[in-house]
Amino acid sequence: MSFNNIIGNEKVKELLNKSIEQNNILHSYLFLGTEGIGKSLFAHEFAKMILCNGDEKEKPCNKCKSCIEFENGNNPDFMQIENEETAIKIEQIRYMNKKISEKPITSTRKVYIINNSDTMTKDAQNSLLKTLEEPPQYATIILIASNENKLLNTIRSRAIKVNFEQISEQEILKYIKQNITEDINENMISFCNGSLGKVLRIIEDKQSYLELEDLINKISTNDLVYILNNSEILYKSKEIINDLLDYINILLLKTQKIENINCIQYVENAKKRLTSNSNYDMTIDELLIKMWEEINEKYNRG
Numbered sequence: 001m002s003f004n005n006i007i008g009n010e011k012v013k014e015l016l017n018k019s020i021e022q023n024n025i026l027h028s029y030l031f032l033g034t035e036g037i038g039k040s041l042f043a044h045e046f047a048k049m050i051l052c053n054g055d056e057k058e059k060p061c062n063k064c065k066s067c068i069e070f071e072n073g074n075n076p077d078f079m080q081i082e083n084e085e086t087a088i089k090i091e092q093i094r095y096m097n098k099k100i101s102e103k104p105i106t107s108t109r110k111v112y113i114i115n116n117s118d119t120m121t122k123d124a125q126n127s128l129l130k131t132l133e134e135p136p137q138y139a140t141i142i143l144i145a146s147n148e149n150k151l152l153n154t155i156r157s158r159a160i161k162v163n164f165e166q167i168s169e170q171e172i173l174k175y176i177k178q179n180i181t182e183d184i185n186e187n188m189i190s191f192c193n194g195s196l197g198k199v200l201r202i203i204e205d206k207q208s209y210l211e212l213e214d215l216i217n218k219i220s221t222n223d224l225v226y227i228l229n230n231s232e233i234l235y236k237s238k239e240i241i242n243d244l245l246d247y248i249n250i251l252l253l254k255t256q257k258i259e260n261i262n263c264i265q266y267v268e269n270a271k272k273r274l275t276s277n278s279n280y281d282m283t284i285d286e287l288l289i290k291m292w293e294e295i296n297e298k299y300n301r302g
Contacts, residue, residue, distance in 0.1 A: 002045050002060055006038055007175050007196065008167035015162065016042070020049050020059055025109070026160050027135040030117075030143045030151075033164030036197020040115055042164070043142045044080075047111040050140055051077055066107045076105040080113040088114065090123040097131050100139050109138045117143035118150040125152045132158040166194020175199075182206060187213065191250045198243075205240055208233055212244055216251045224292045234284050245271050259295050266290040 003013040019025055031039040045060075048070045054061025061067055069075035079099060081092050096112055104110050114120070120128065128141075132155065135141065143159055145151060169189055175196065176183065182203045192198040202209055211233040219227055237244055245267050252260040252267070270287040274280065 002049055003042065006041050006045065007171050008038060009042070009164050012042060012162055012164060016046050016049075023056075025050055025140055027139060028132055028141045028143070028159040030145065030148065030156060030159035030161045031164060032145055032148055032161055034166060034193070034195060035146050036195030036199075036201075037164050037167055038196060039144045039164055040113075043113050043115075043144055047078055047113060047140075047142065050109055050111050051075060051107040053107055069106055075107075077107045077110045078112075080115060083116045083119040086119065088116065088120040088124050090121060090127050093120070093124045093127040097127065100131060100136060100141075103136075104138055109140060110136070111140045111142065113142045113144065115144045116146075118145040118147045120151075122152075125155055129154055129158075167196055168194065172196065172199055187247075187250055187254060190254075191247050201240075201243065205243075208237060208240065208244065209247060212247060213251060216248060219292055219295050224289065227288055227292055228285070231284070231288055234288075235281060238280060241274065242271065259297060263291045263294050266294070 003017070006013075031043055033039055048067060049059040051066045051070060052060040053064040053066045060070075062071070066075060066077070070078060079096060081088060081096060084092070096114075100110060100112060114128075129152070132141065141159075143151075143155070148156055148161075172189065172192060172194070176199065180203060184199070184202055184206065188199075188202050188206075188209060192202065215227070215231055215233065218230070222230075234241070234244065248267050249264050252263050255261075266287055270283050273283045
């Protein structure tokens with residue numbers, strides 16, 4: 001069976017492989033777990049296995065017409081829906097409902113993946129519900145979500161939950177050693193919190209994280225003007241600022257110093273301000289000033 005190239009979640013592999021072996025494929029699944037732990041990879045590979053027309057004992061066979069079309073991204077019996085901007089809209093689900101009613105062309109089944117299904121609007125969820133209540137016999141719908149509480153109870157009750165666990169640090173380190181030439185340090189591993197997706201993002205922006213570590217380490221040994229003048233990494237990184245702010249919290253906690261840990265409240269306040277569209281540069285200014293004052297408490301008293 002497949003999933004050999006996906007790390008972690010061995011119980012999920014066993015469950016999905018068993019359903020293929022016993023030809024016990026259900027109409028709807030809900031893949032749940034934190035972002036970046038491989039839910040989409042599992043769903044994609046599971047879909048390929050379901051659609052495979054090859055040997056029953058070896059799915060996917062990677063040889064049949066269905067597998068070849070799937071790999072080429074043009075299998076007519078497969079569709080993956082992604083959120084447009086920040087949400088999956090009713091028009092997308094209506095289109096899926098229309099296509100799902102059409103019988104399979106290449107395979108004997110059809111598979112639809114709704115990625116980030118917890119971003120569906122209420123109208124989109126209600127539209128999907130009609131299909132979940134009476135799905136075509138040949139159809140399987142896989143919902144992928146990080147926060148099931150954003151899904152209607154009626155949606156959740158009609159899909160079999162498959163819970164994904166965080167990937168262990170040992171598995172992540174093994175993956176990095178086998179597949180990636182770039183190395184990351186202990187702080188970065190802790191920050192990943194079992195998410196391979198975060199590992200890949202950190203490796204892509206590794207220099208930014210190293211610069212941030214250097215900045216945080218210098219707060220206690222340099223004056224405020226120096227810190228403000230050497231914090232370009234925060235001012236220029238709007239695209240990844242949430243990840244960088246979360247990383248600051250990891251660095252602060254690692255020191256085990258009370259004054260550093262106290263700074264976490266300022267980081268969280270900065271995240272809230274940025275979410276509410278406060279001025280970006282002013283928010284970073286305030287964060288750095290408050291952190292510097294807290295860590296160098298003697299200046300507060302002066």
